[in-house]
Amino acid sequence: MSPDILSAAGSIPSSCLHSIFHAAERKEQETGVGVVKLHVGDPYFSPSGNVADEFVAAVRRGDTKYTGPEGLPALRAAAVDKLREDNGVDSAVSRLLISPGSAQGLAALLQSLAEPGAEILLPELHWPVHLQQSLLAGFQPVLYPLGAGFRPDPERIAAAASPRTRVLLINSPANPTGVVLEREEIAALLELARSRGWHVISDEAYEHFCYEREHLSVASLERDVPVDERIVHSVFTFSKSFAMTGYRLGYVALANDRAADVMKVVQEANIIGTSTPVQHAGIAALSSRADAAATNRKLVQRNRDAVLPQLVQAGLLNELPAGGWYAMLDVARTGLDSEEFALRLLESKGVAVVAGNGFAMRPDVDERGHIRSHDFAPWARHLIRIAFCVDPAELETGVQRLLEFVGERG
Ligand SMILES: Cc1ncc(COP(=O)(O)O)c(C=O)c1O
Structure with a gap:
């Protein structure tokens, strides 16, 4: 038997970003159908x-x-x-x-x-x-x-x-x-x-x-x-x-x-x-840099302005994000917590999003810097994160399916 790993690293759970990444890959392999990926901050455009x-x-x-x-x-x-x-x-x-x-x-x-x-x-x-x-x-x-x-x-x-x-x-x-x-x-x-x-x-x-x-x-x-x-x-x-x-x-x-x-x-x-x-x-x-950064900002802003207002109208998002590539949605009215929401959305609609509670982990850390246990802030229980730097058609499809999924539940 190999020796146990007792380092601080060995006490750190892998993040919510990682788990959905793998779940989406598995789903694609099992079904042979592409998943709509709203979980990763990878842009649809390329370097100049x-x-x-x-x-x-x-x-x-x-x-x-x-x-x-x-x-x-x-x-x-x-x-x-x-x-x-x-x-x-x-x-x-x-x-x-x-x-x-x-x-x-x-x-x-x-x-x-x-x-x-x-x-x-x-x-x-x-x-x-x-x-x-x-x-x-x-x-x-x-x-x-x-x-x-x-x-x-x-x-x-x-x-x-x-x-x-x-x-x-x-x-x-x-x-x-x-x-x-x-x-x-x-x-x-x-x-x-x-x-x-x-x-x-x-x-x-x-x-x-x-x-x-x-x-x-x-x-x-x-x-x-x-x-x-x-x-x-x-x-x-x-x-x-x-x-x-x-x-x-x-x-x-x-x-x-x-x-x-x-x-x-x-x-x-x-x-x-x-x-x-x-x-x-x-x-x-x-x-x-000046041209590239301005062009790329416009592309992401266009996505934000074209698609995210539907989420505001549906009451899932308070206001359009002022910056970055992500929006945090509150899906409390579906009655699902964020992990269940992410898994079921992937299962039934083929859309990958990140469970928001993973951004609000609260580790209990001992004096050696090892995590003894962890939980998640209760107020993050119904949050999910979507990335809007993705292909515009993909974003539109993903958000439509997400709204459909929410509509079926609330
Ligand atoms: C807030 C923040 N900082 C840093 C990074 C790291 O980016 P990279 O290692 O690709 O430079 C990311 C990537 O998503 C991020 O979201």
Whole structure:
């Protein structure tokens, strides 16, 4: 018999994203009929042509050797320019690190900041990967209650904090809620973090998908603070803005040089380096970023505006999401909880959605960082998440079938 696995990792359940992914695949294999996939944040559009051209050209040129753990200098310089010109963020090549996807950048950043007993503040309704990564890095996650409309409320965050709090995570536009924070809200969160001596991690994966107002980068608010006193570490991805999900490319703009030096060590140990031809493709993506990001935003916004109003009319959605790729629906009137809803919808209508309770897991974590048990916030019992970055016809079909399913039950 092989030895048991007693690590913290061994105590973490796989996320709701994973389980529906497999259920949808199984359904397709069993029936031979395609499932309408509203469960994954993968867009129906592709990267612009120059991205693939540059990837192939780099391979053909033989630009396939290791780069350093921090990434290709030319890509880092291009990302620094982009941050300055588009985000109002003052970064520098010395504090900007390329990563294989922003998920890995986030994981490495969390590993750089974790220390024994340290707590990280995450919203009670969160992307499950943020919770998994926090636990894997060795943080004690503290899930703070959100205010009205799933918006972070500094008072509630302050009440959830403790002397062991080290990091506050902000995700705007948010997955799964679609909430986009206003300048005053970000300023208040930043002020709280600064007054308490916390780091801030700002996950800006959906920076280009704001439909009502401009995206505001958290770090732009500390552009005039001396570098050594900055606290915001910002994480960005090529996956969403440039539809490069499978390329696996992201970057982290660290608050200061000390944090960057620490994360370089973490990356050296974790990845050696990011794929070299993919980084060349990233340079191409940044060179054509204005057009690509604007076009892609329009495509997703068109989906949102064309299809989601039906869900508002049906009383399943309060308002159109202000940003991101997802909408959280409340299906309480069907009498089904979110997991049953997702499974039965897949079974009877061939539509995959994510059970929303999985975004509101509440782990009971022991002092070693192992999950003893977990439950889900009761208010999330009837929530489900759909992605609206998918093919317009597919989205329309999926939503029609979902409405039919709800209609048959309520
Ligand atoms: C909030 C958020 N952050 C980060 C990511 C990671 O994206 P990637 O690793 O593809 O850069 C995702 C992916 O869905 C996400 O939703």
